[in-house]
Amino acid sequence: MTTDSSLKRGLAVLSLFAQHPPRDPRGHTAAEVAVLLGRERSQVSRILRSLEAARFLRRDRASLRYSVAWEQYARAQQITEARLRSDGRTALEGVAADTGECAYLGVLRGASSVTVLESMPPALSSFVSWVGRGYPAYCSDAGQALLFDADDTEIAAVFSRTDFVRHGPNTPADLGDFLTRLDAARTRGYSIVDQEAEPGLYSLAAPVRDFRGEIVAAVQVVGPRHRLEPATAVCADSVVRWSTWLTAVLRSTHPD
Numbered sequence: 001m002t003t004d005s006s007l008k009r010g011l012a013v014l015s016l017f018a019q020h021p022p023r024d025p026r027g028h029t030a031a032e033v034a035v036l037l038g039r040e041r042s043q044v045s046r047i048l049r050s051l052e053a054a055r056f057l058r059r060d061r062a063s064l065r066y067s068v069a070w071e072q073y074a075r076a077q078q079i080t081e082a083r084l085r086s087d088g089r090t091a092l093e094g095v096a097a098d099t100g101e102c103a104y105l106g107v108l109r110g111a112s113s114v115t116v117l118e119s120m121p122p123a124l125s126s127f128v129s130w131v132g133r134g135y136p137a138y139c140s141d142a143g144q145a146l147l148f149d150a151d152d153t154e155i156a157a158v159f160s161r162t163d164f165v166r167h168g169p170n171t172p173a174d175l176g177d178f179l180t181r182l183d184a185a186r187t188r189g190y191s192i193v194d195q196e197a198e199p200g201l202y203s204l205a206a207p208v209r210d211f212r213g214e215i216v217a218a219v220q221v222v223g224p225r226h227r228l229e230p231a232t233a234v235c236a237d238s239v240v241r242w243s244t245w246l247t248a249v250l251r252s253t254h255p256d
Helices: 004-019 030-037 041-053 070-099 152-158 175-188 225-250
Strands: 057-059 066-068 102-109 112-119 134-136 191-194 201-209 215-224
Touching: 004 030, 004 041, 004 066, 030 041, 041 057, 041 066, 070 102, 070 112, 070 215, 070 225, 152 175, 175 191, 191 225, 201 225, 215 225
Parallel strands: none
Antiparallel strands: 057 066, 102 112, 102 215, 112 134, 191 201, 201 215
C-alpha cells in the first residue's frame, strides 16, 4: 500500500469496520467487506492482507474473518484527539472571523459540557476564558449538539441524577422539555440556545464527528442575544460549515 490511491482504499476499509460493526464477533469476511464497499472481492482481499501485515487488522485463522487490531484503534483515537485540538482551533478561528463573535469547542463529560478550545476576535479578547470549565449540558451552549445522536433512553441516563435548575428565563423545565428542543435542533441541523444558560446569552452549535462517525465535540458561537439573534442565519451557516469541515478532517478519506 504505497500509493495514495491504495492508502485511500485502506482507510476506506478501516472506516467501514467503524461504521459497520460485524455481527460475528470474529469480524468481517473479505466477501462481506467487498459487498459493503461495492468493490471486487480480489481487490478487497489484497487490501485486507495489507492492513493485516501493517497490524491494523487481525485475521482469525479458523474463520478467515478480519477484525480491528485494537491497539491501532487506540492510537487512531489518540490521533483524533490531537487533531481535534489542532484543527479545532482552525475551525474556531474561522467561526470567529465569520461572525465577529466568540467561538468555542465543547465536549461532553458526564452530564456537563466542557470547553476545550476557544477563539475570540481581538475586540472581545478581554472576555473571561471558558477553557476547562463545565456547565450543565441540559442548558449549555453545546449540550444539545453533543447529544444529537443519542436516543431518549441514553439521554435519560445522562441526566438521571440531574436536577433541571433554572439558570435563565428559558432553561428547559425537565427532560421532556429538553428532548423537544433537541428534536427541533436535529431538524434544523444545529442547536439554538436562547437565554437557557443565563439571561441575555444566545448561542448556536453543531456537532463534530470522528472517524467512527461518533460525535466527539461541538462547534459553538456564543454572544449577547441582541447581536446574535438578528444574525442567526449567518452564525448557523458558519458553525455548520466549520463543524462539517472539522468532521471531514477527522474522518477517513473516501476511496477513489
